[in-house]
Amino acid sequence: RHYQIEQLLKEKEALVELFTNEGPGSHCVPNSLYWQTLSNRTAIKEKTKYELLMGEQYIYEQLLGVRFRVSPDAFFQVNSKASEVLYSLINELITSHEQPIIYDICCGTGTIGITLAKNSSISKIVGVEMSQQAVEDAKQ
Numbered sequence: 001r002h003y004q005i006e007q008l009l010k011e012k013e014a015l016v017e018l019f020t021n022e023g024p025g026s027h028c029v030p031n032s033l034y035w036q037t038l039s040n041r042t043a044i045k046e047k048t049k050y051e052l053l054m055g056e057q058y059i060y061e062q063l064l065g066v067r068f069r070v071s072p073d074a075f076f077q078v079n080s081k082a083s084e085v086l087y088s089l090i091n092e093l094i095t096s097h098e099q100p101i102i103y104d105i106c107c108g109t110g111t112i113g114i115t116l117a118k119n120s121s122i123s124k125i126v127g128v129e130m131s132q133q134a135v136e137d138a139k140q
Contacts, residue, residue, distance in 0.1 A: 002108075005139055006124070008117050012035055014049075014129055015033060015053060016033065017054050018052050019054070020054065025063060029105070030055060031053070031055050031056050031059050032052065032055035032056050032057070032058075032059060032072070033052075033053045033055055034050045034051060034053060034072045035050070035051040035052050035053050035056045036048050036049070036051075037049070037051075039065055041118045042059065047137060048073070049132055050072045050073065057071075058066075058071055058137070059076075060069060062080070063080055063083055063084055063087070063111055064084050064087060064088070064115045064118075065117055066111075066114055066115055066137065068110075068111060068114070068137065068138075068140075069109070069137045069138060069140040070109055071133045071134070071136070071137050072133075073131055073133045074109050074131055074133050074134035075106070075108030075109065075134060075138045076108055076109050076111065076133070077108075077111060083111065087111070087112060087115045087116065090112070090116065091115075091116055092106035092120055094116070094121070094122065095119060095121055096118065097121070098121070099121060099122070100121070100123065101122075101123055101125075101126070101135055102116060102122055102124070102125045102126070103126050103127045103128070104125065104126065104127045106128065106129060106130075107128060107129045107134075107137075107138070108110045108128035108129060108131070108134050109134050109138050110127050110129075110134075110137075110138030113125040113126075113127045114138065
């Protein structure tokens with residue numbers, strides 16, 4: 001369905017109002033609210049742009065003592081506590097191997113590789129990611 005520019009502006013304003021002041025979502029206190037316009041039903045084949053409607057440009061998360069920057073287009077595990085348990089288990093498993101090489105395919109913001117990098121027995125970590133923004137986040 002195609003919206004007129006005025007309709008889009010009203011939708012954006014309504015979203016911001018939903019999460020601010022006395023809006024029904026104001027108790028959620030989001031760090032950021034982005035708008036993404038798609039010309040197709042999915043974002044897979046097109047380069048999508050994000051418009052920051054309110055809040056911070058990036059979200060910052062902590063995992064195993066490491067701070068990660070997360071952009072709207074970057075993949076980051078949504079359950080941080082479960083991720084910490086999983087990554088700690090992976091770290092224990094690889095410690096028994098002599099100088100392992102870690103390949104983190106579809107690594108997003110690099111949480112697995114970066115948190116495992118503290119393990120001195122690892123000889124090399126290779127991260128592979130298609131999202132340039134996620135790669136930039138991982139470098140932060």
